[in-house]
Amino acid sequence: MKQSSSTRVKEPTSAEAEAYSYVLKRIRAGELKPGVRLRAEDIATQIGMSRMPVREAFRRLDTEGYVTIRPNRGAIVTDHTFEEIQELFEIRSVLEGLATRLAVEHIGPPEIEEMRELLRRMRKGQKNAEDWLSRHWAFHEYICSLSGRKRLVREIERLHAALEPFLRLWFFHANRPVVAIRDHQELMNVIETGDAAKAEAAMREHVLITAPRIIEFLQRRDDT
Amino acid sequence: MKQSSSTRVKEPTSAEAEAYSYVLKRIRAGELKPGVRLRAEDIATQIGMSRMPVREAFRRLDTEGYVTIRPNRGAIVTDHTFEEIQELFEIRSVLEGLATRLAVEHIGPPEIEEMRELLRRMRKGQKNAEDWLSRHWAFHEYICSLSGRKRLVREIERLHAALEPFLRLWFFHANRPVVAIRDHQELMNVIETGDAAKAEAAMREHVLITAPRIIEFLQRRDDT
DNA sequence: GTTTGGATACCTGTATACAAGCATGCTAGA
DNA sequence: TCTAGCATGCTTGTATACAGGTATCCAAAC
Numbered sequence: 468m469k470q471s472s473s474t475r476v477k478e479p480t481s482a483e484a485e486a487y488s489y490v491l492k493r494i495r496a497g498e499l500k501p502g503v504r505l506r507a508e509d510i511a512t513q514i515g516m517s518r519m520p521v522r523e524a525f526r527r528l529d530t531e532g533y534v535t536i537r538p539n540r541g542a543i544v545t546d547h548t549f550e551e552i553q554e555l556f557e558i559r560s561v562l563e564g565l566a567t568r569l570a571v572e573h574i575g576p577p578e579i580e581e582m583r584e585l586l587r588r589m590r591k592g593q594k595n596a597e598d599w600l601s602r603h604w605a606f607h608e609y610i611c612s613l614s615g616r617k618r619l620v621r622e623i624e625r626l627h628a629a630l631e632p633f634l635r636l637w638f639f640h641a642n643r644p645v646v647a648i649r650d651h652q653e654l655m656n657v658i659e660t661g662d663a664a665k666a667e668a669a670m671r672e673h674v675l676i677t678a679p680r681i682i683e684f685l686q687r688r689d690d691t
Numbered sequence: 692m693k694q695s696s697s698t699r700v701k702e703p704t705s706a707e708a709e710a711y712s713y714v715l716k717r718i719r720a721g722e723l724k725p726g727v728r729l730r731a732e733d734i735a736t737q738i739g740m741s742r743m744p745v746r747e748a749f750r751r752l753d754t755e756g757y758v759t760i761r762p763n764r765g766a767i768v769t770d771h772t773f774e775e776i777q778e779l780f781e782i783r784s785v786l787e788g789l790a791t792r793l794a795v796e797h798i799g800p801p802e803i804e805e806m807r808e809l810l811r812r813m814r815k816g817q818k819n820a821e822d823w824l825s826r827h828w829a830f831h832e833y834i835c836s837l838s839g840r841k842r843l844v845r846e847i848e849r850l851h852a853a854l855e856p857f858l859r860l861w862f863f864h865a866n867r868p869v870v871a872i873r874d875h876q877e878l879m880n881v882i883e884t885g886d887a888a889k890a891e892a893a894m895r896e897h898v899l900i901t902a903p904r905i906i907e908f909l910q911r912r913d914d915t
Numbered sequence: 916g917t918t919t920g921g922a923t924a925c926c927t928g929t930a931t932a933c934a935a936g937c938a939t940g941c942t943a944g945a
Numbered sequence: 946t947c948t949a950g951c952a953t954g955c956t957t958g959t960a961t962a963c964a965g966g967t968a969t970c971c972a973a974a975c
Contacts, residue, residue: 480762482959483750506926517960519743522928526707526750532842538704539927539966554842557793561785569781618756618778706929730956741930746958763936763957 482520487527489514494533494544497632501546505534532629545629549682552633556678559626560671562619563611567658568667570613574658578613582655585609590648596638600631606651610658610670637681640688650676706744711751713738718757718768721856725770729758756853773906776857780902783850784895786843787835792891794837795882802837806879809833814872820862824855830875834882834894861905864912874900 490510493499507518507525525542528534535545547555585606592598604627611620650673657669714734717723731742731749749766752758759769771779809830816822828851835844874897881893 508926518927519959519961523747523750526747527754530751530754540968541927551842554840557789557840558786558843558846561789562782565781565785616778616781618775619782622782732956742957743929743931747928764938765957 482516483523485514486510486516486521486524490521490524490528491533491628494528495628495631497635499544501544501632503544505542505544507542531625547629547633549686552630552682552685553678555626555630556675559623559630560674562623562626563607563674564667564671566611566614566616566619566623567670568614568663569616569619570610571658571661571663571666573613573615574661579659581609582606582658586648586651586655589651593648596635599638600635603647603651604631633681633685634677636688637684641680641684706740707747709738710734710740710745710748714745714748714752715757715852718752719852719855721859723768725768725856727768729766729768731766755849771853771857773910776854776906776909777902779850779854780899783847783854784898786847786850787831787898788891788895790835790838790840790843790847791882791894792838792887793840793843794834795885795887795890797837797839798882798885803883805833806830806882810872810875810879813875817872820859823862824859827871827875828855857905857909858901860912861908865904865908 490499490505499505505525507521511518511521525534525536529536529542533545534542536542585602589599589602589606592602607627608620608624611623614620654669654673658666660666714723714729723729729749731745735742735745749758749760753760753766757769758766760766809826813823813826813830816826831851832844832848835847838844878893878897882890884890
């Protein structure tokens with residue numbers, strides 16, 4: 468019970484890392500909206516450090532696409548155009564397709580069972596947007612990780628994080644989980660057959676099918 | 692003729708940008724070999740600035756995969772394992788495949804002619820490794836850019852840059868250009884047919900075919 | 916009333932100063 | 946002679962200070 472006073476409970480590896488995850492978390496959660504200006508000074512004081520580690524975090528966030536640094540004019544939360552969102556979905560589709568194809572040969576009965584379990588959890592989390600989002604990603608991540616390709620999974624994770632705010636918006640306003648569950652069920656059916664090429668194609672299609680839905684939603688939203 | 696004295700000929704936008712391109716250039720050129728330690732202080736003095744912009748450049752280079760920052764232990768040039776190189780080729784193959792598929796509908800006679808010209812230049816540059824490398828990339832980049840997808844091209848460019856040192860090594864020691872030219876010719880033939888799906892498949896195969904060759908070469912090299 | 920120019924305040928970018936962690940080498944003991 | 950422990954020097958990481966650029970606001974002129 469008396470571990471706290473001098474012992475730190477959860478030591479973040481570095482100030483930069485703390486700043487990074489703090490900002491990213493808030494962007495992913497949609498708290499920091501696209502176009503919003505990020506003042507290093509403000510964030511630094513919020514989490515109790517100087518501007519410097521925050522600046523470095525900005526650099527990382529910039530190369531990863533979450534933040535856009537404008538020379539001499541500070542950083543803003545990246546505001547993706549519809550074309551860019553479309554592009555992110557396209558890239559995600561081929562990368563997840565690749566991961567799925569490579570995963571197939573590592574999929575046996577226990578993996579199938581795990582996927583079923585993840586799908587069940589998704590179904591149960593339909594009511595709550597946050598639950599659904601995290602469980603949906605858990606499902607995809609599990610399949611991708613079965614490819615055994617670490618770098619690939621990392622790239623996919625990045626794309627997913629970039630798209631998450633839009634998925635969230637869409638999920639909150641339009642109400643599409645029912646259809647989504649069916650889509651995932653069908654995807655699983657194909658993967659279960661063990662046909663790598665078909666699984667790849669199915670995953671591609673599965674990812675791409677969401678793009679026009681979301682973009683149309685965002686466009687309608689912008690008009691009003 | 693008298694533009695120089697007070698006017699700067701080529702103003703690098705910022706110190707960070709200068710540090711970034713300086714380090715990346717030396718990594719891509721193979722001057723800075725994998726595993727080599729990067730001391731911010733040294734690089735800073737080499738190009739006449741303080742450590743700080745160099746640190747920030749390191750962050751970017753780290754997220755892009757060229758450099759690995761080890762907490763409290765400085766930065767080193769990323770030393771890819773064979774598995775990672777394989778993975779980079781796999782990712783490149785699907786992304787360039789995607790770009791090619793999307794490019795097909797924007798390819799008409801003038802684009803075909805341009806591609807032929809780039810191929811001719813590649814053929815002429817066979818003797819010199821640097822010429823061949825840059826022209827080879829120019830050929831691929833042109834096709835990818837026809838997709839009209841900026842982000843996609845950027846990602847592909849990154850992968851290419853990461854693989855460049857290995858391509859260079861391979862090109863210098865093994866002598867592959869003859870076979871390589873034929874491969875590219877065949878790739879072009881498929882693209883010319885205007886069949887998007889076939890073009891995608893051809894580009895995928897084209898990119899992947901190099902992977903085992905290079906990896907085998909690197910492995911033999913490591914053994915000695 | 917609108918637009919252009921300039922002054923000022925603020926913010927960004929870079930340098931330097933300071934603190935903390937890691938590595939190397941030396942000493943002492945087995 | 947070899948190993949363990951400690952001290953010291955060097956490098957990294959963070960904070961602060963300073964310089965340079967940008968934006969905003971107000972005034973003056975068209």
